[in-house]
Amino acid sequence: MHPTEPKLLRAYGDRDGDGMVQLSFTLPLPPSARAREAARRFAEAHGLHEPHVTTMEACAEGFTYFVVYGHSRHSVDVSRIEVPELKEQPLTRDEVDQRIKTRLGRKIVLVGACTGSDAHTVGIDAILNYKGYAGDKGLESYKGFEVHNLGAQVENAALAARALALGADAVLVSQVVTQRNCHKENGAALVELLTRKGQRDGLVLLFGGPRIDHKLALELGFDAGFGPGTKPSDVASFLVHRLCGEA
Amino acid sequence: MAQVPVDESVVSACRRHAAAIADDVQTYVDRHTTVGVERTVARALGALGADDQGAPLANVLVDRYQAAGLLGHGIALPLGRALVRGAASVREAAERLAYGPDIDLLGPGPALGEVRRSLETATAAALAAIDGARTDREARKAALPPAREPLRYVIVATGNIYDDATQTRAAAFAGADIVAVIRATAQSLLDYVPEGPTTEGFGGTFATQENFRIIRRAADEASREYGRYVHQTNYSSGLCMAEIAWMGAVERLDMLLNDAMYGILFRDINMCRTFVDQYVSRRIVARAGIVINTGEDNYLTTADAVEKAHTVLASQFINEALAHRAGLADAQIGLGHAYEIDPRIEDSFLLEIAQAQLVRQVFDRHPIKWMPPTKHKTGDIFQSHVQDALFNLVGVTTRQSIELLGMFSEAVHNPLLMDRYLSLKAANYVFSAARHLGEEIEWRRGGRVEQRARQVLGEAHALLGEVERRTIWDAIERGAFADVKRTRHGGKGYAGVAAREPGYLNPLLEALEA
Ligand code: B12
Numbered sequence: 001m002h003p004t005e006p007k008l009l010r011a012y013g014d015r016d017g018d019g020m021v022q023l024s025f026t027l028p029l030p031p032s033a034r035a036r037e038a039a040r041r042f043a044e045a046h047g048l049h050e051p052h053v054t055t056m057e058a059c060a061e062g063f064t065y066f067v068v069y070g071h072s073r074h075s076v077d078v079s080r081i082e083v084p085e086l087k088e089q090p091l092t093r094d095e096v097d098q099r100i101k102t103r104l105g106r107k108i109v110l111v112g113a114c115t116g117s118d119a120h121t122v123g124i125d126a127i128l129n130y131k132g133y134a135g136d137k138g139l140e141s142y143k144g145f146e147v148h149n150l151g152a153q154v155e156n157a158a159l160a161a162r163a164l165a166l167g168a169d170a171v172l173v174s175q176v177v178t179q180r181n182c183h184k185e186n187g188a189a190l191v192e193l194l195t196r197k198g199q200r201d202g203l204v205l206l207f208g209g210p211r212i213d214h215k216l217a218l219e220l221g222f223d224a225g226f227g228p229g230t231k232p233s234d235v236a237s238f239l240v241h242r243l244c245g246e247a
Numbered sequence: 248m249a250q251v252p253v254d255e256s257v258v259s260a261c262r263r264h265a266a267a268i269a270d271d272v273q274t275y276v277d278r279h280t281t282v283g284v285e286r287t288v289a290r291a292l293g294a295l296g297a298d299d300q301g302a303p304l305a306n307v308l309v310d311r312y313q314a315a316g317l318l319g320h321g322i323a324l325p326l327g328r329a330l331v332r333g334a335a336s337v338r339e340a341a342e343r344l345a346y347g348p349d350i351d352l353l354g355p356g357p358a359l360g361e362v363r364r365s366l367e368t369a370t371a372a373a374l375a376a377i378d379g380a381r382t383d384r385e386a387r388k389a390a391l392p393p394a395r396e397p398l399r400y401v402i403v404a405t406g407n408i409y410d411d412a413t414q415t416r417a418a419a420f421a422g423a424d425i426v427a428v429i430r431a432t433a434q435s436l437l438d439y440v441p442e443g444p445t446t447e448g449f450g451g452t453f454a455t456q457e458n459f460r461i462i463r464r465a466a467d468e469a470s471r472e473y474g475r476y477v478h479q480t481n482y483s484s485g486l487c488m489a490e491i492a493w494m495g496a497v498e499r500l501d502m503l504l505n506d507a508m509y510g511i512l513f514r515d516i517n518m519c520r521t522f523v524d525q526y527v528s529r530r531i532v533a534r535a536g537i538v539i540n541t542g543e544d545n546y547l548t549t550a551d552a553v554e555k556a557h558t559v560l561a562s563q564f565i566n567e568a569l570a571h572r573a574g575l576a577d578a579q580i581g582l583g584h585a586y587e588i589d590p591r592i593e594d595s596f597l598l599e600i601a602q603a604q605l606v607r608q609v610f611d612r613h614p615i616k617w618m619p620p621t622k623h624k625t626g627d628i629f630q631s632h633v634q635d636a637l638f639n640l641v642g643v644t645t646r647q648s649i650e651l652l653g654m655f656s657e658a659v660h661n662p663l664l665m666d667r668y669l670s671l672k673a674a675n676y677v678f679s680a681a682r683h684l685g686e687e688i689e690w691r692r693g694g695r696v697e698q699r700a701r702q703v704l705g706e707a708h709a710l711l712g713e714v715e716r717r718t719i720w721d722a723i724e725r726g727a728f729a730d731v732k733r734t735r736h737g738g739k740g741y742a743g744v745a746a747r748e749p750g751y752l753n754p755l756l757e758a759l760e761a
Contacts, residue, residue: 026665059668060417117433117449119514122549122622153436153515177432179406179449179661210658228625 019072100144112172113154120176170204191221251700264711269568282743285322287489291373294341308345321752327362397650400425406448412465419469435485459498492528496535506542517738529573544585544618546729557706577612585618601699619653628655639677
């Protein structure tokens with residue numbers, strides 16, 4: 001392997017390398033010359049060179065809202081960044097159905113739910129239901145998938161039991177509420193439960209939601225993660241690559 | 248004046264269909280009660296407090312009667328009988344029945360007339376509590392009149408009621424007229440109301456009577472400080488609709504999210520349960536002078552806002568008819584709708600304005616609740632701020648009454664202090680800059696706005712006719728609203744419904760219905 005050249009990057013404002021960023025925040029003190037200086041130093045402490053406090057306004061009694069511009073001194077070496085990415089080549093609808101038919105000879109059984117106390121169904125519905133998302137039809141519309149959408153507020157134990165009863169090939173989990181990382185806890189708890197019950201190995205386990213990415217999903221023990229803007233066809237391609245092998 | 252043509256004969260036909268739909272629901276309601284309703288009666292009559300595990304007395308008591316299959320007589324019956332037999336107060340009666348070795352199985356006992364008389368003092372005290380709160384509100388509003396409409400409504404949701412109080416004052420400073428403390432994620436599915444002040448909650452803060460008091464104090468302080476009445480609101484959908492309405496009435500909430508179908512569609516609560524609960528909760532709210540906010544705006548998060556715009560209007564007619572049956576005046580019925588059309592659609596602004604204007608004219612005596620874009624907000628907060636600016640422009644131009652302000656961080660987190668400040672600052676600007684825009688313009692005859700308004704009203708009329716033919720129960724099973732399907736006996740809380748027995752006793756409801 002070639003040692004990669006370090007590639008240092010800074011934010012681009014008006015000219016290469018100027019590191020220009022803007023920040024907005026609130027400090028719990030009333031506006032004053034001292035408050036302005038406090039905001040400036042606060043920005044400086046974040047690595048901003050020549051911070052310019054462009055707005056200072058009382059936003060509540062004893063609270064001030066600031067907007068600050070400044071040149072960040074920091075840089076990142078992008079040559080050293082490695083992030084797991086889903087790189088499956090996208091398949092057309094016909095390719096998906098064709099491969100499932102010829103290579104598997106039966107439908108792929110999918111069980112999906114939004115779990116825990118989370119009541120957001122729009123995301124999982126967008127992936128599973130016929131209607132789909134942004135003009136891309138959902139997995140229900142494919143001949144090769146048998147879809148069971150359990151809806152929202154489904155407990156992990158109920159999901160595991162249904163997956164078993166339905167002979168699921170893949171389980172699709174959605175988590176939208178993320179306050180204090182409850183999505184991570186919930187996801188990890190499902191993986192643990194499936195492992196304990198001996199169900200984990202036979203399943204492709206997908207995790208999705210607005211704050212989910214592939215890296216996080218892998219860390220939590222899922223097989224793949226899907227974030228904002230995911231289309232049903234992205235998920236279809238992934239499932240076929242995983243479950244139908246390569247030619 | 249930027250009016251749209253509204254065919255009054257179609258509006259009347261819509262109201263006739265809605266009346267028939269509501270009468271059908273009411274027939275069911277009048278023959279049933281629920282654990283939530285009976286807990287409300289118990290609390291109102293004085294069964295307050297909780298055991299050392301936090302289980303409210305009202306729950307322990309009512310669950311015992313439901314388990315014994317006796318709830319259909321009304322919890323007031325055993326309470327009254329215990330009073331006749333010497334209990335010193337309703338609370339003492341309730342404690343005996345809840346924690347004693349045996350319950351009163353309602354066999355032969357004191358005459359019904361005597362039982363009724365024994366409950367008169369407690370019933371009068373209950374009514375006095377909510378009447379007092381109403382009088383207090385009216386006096387305060389006379390002394391410190393609220394701001395001009397659209398009233399600026401913001402949400403606080405820190406999870407900690409003391410932070411919520413700080414944020415309430417902060418919001419009022421920046422111009423808020425209405426503060427809503429949004430509830431913790433799973434509260435609507437709890438079949439009891441927690442007690443005391445709470446400092447932990449995901450996605451919001453628990454609704455408890457003590458928490459209502461804490462925010463009331465903060466809002467009253469802010470009212471005095473900024474010279475205008477600051478309203479408090481909370482949410483009642485879920486398994487405790489009537490109890491929360493009761494607590495809100497006692498603690499002088501000014502508004503309450505209270506929709507006849509939201510719990511069914513968005514929290515999967517059983518429809519029989521919800522229809523009974525919404526009725527009793529609305530009876531309380533009606534007497535207390537609280538303004539309800541309905542939740543049709545939510546339909547446009549699960550269904551498409553262009554294709555299903557008429558379902559919002561149809562549902563508003565149904566919510567209105569049900570509210571009338573619970574004694575609410577038009578001025579108390581804050582029907583909800585929202586700016587949720589995909590911003591990528593050409594002329595989305597015109598479609599939004601057509602709908603907002605139509606709703607304003609059809610329900611011209613109602614304090615219409617106008618909700619901001621949420622579903623098509625993304626993490627690009629700057630773009631979101633622009634979406635909210637257009638929303639504010641529609642709100643002021645079409646004279647919406649209550650405007651829940653959009654947050655640029657909608658797709659990110661519950662609003663921060665700063666987010667709310669910027670939202671209020673922007674709304675203040677747009678409301679002032681375009682204050683009389685609606686009076687100065689007219690829509691082109693036969694133009695896009697007019698056509699859209701006519702189309703939506705026509706489709707709502709057709710849908711209401713269909714719902715009447717099928718009945719609302721069946722229509723919900725088929726997904727008529729929000730693209731969500733629910734079965735009549737499915738969902739949460741059905742076990743808490745009981746058929747009323749002949750001689751069902753509920754002095755609180757009788758007084759509210761009188
Ligand atoms: C619509 C909505 C609702 C509706 C939900 C209706 C329904 N049946 O789903 C209603 C009004 C009921 C609602 C209620 C609440 N909500 Co809400 N809601 C939203 C809103 C506006 C849009 C979400 C949405 O539908 N997005 C569109 C879909 C298509 O996007 P998506 O979910 O990201 O899905 C895509 C991808 O992520 C991915 N994906 C998602 N899941 C999966 C799964 C798999 C397997 C795969 C492969 C892909 C995948 O594919 C989808 C298509 O690309 C967001 C704000 C926002 N703009 O994001 C708030 C938001 C999510 N809600 C929020 C909150 C707090 C709540 C409440 C808790 C409020 C309360 N206290 O009552 C309640 C929740 C109650 C509960 N028990 O969960 C917060 C969450 C904060 C956080 N980060 O934790 C948000 C961000 C709003 C906010 N700023 O406060 N909400």
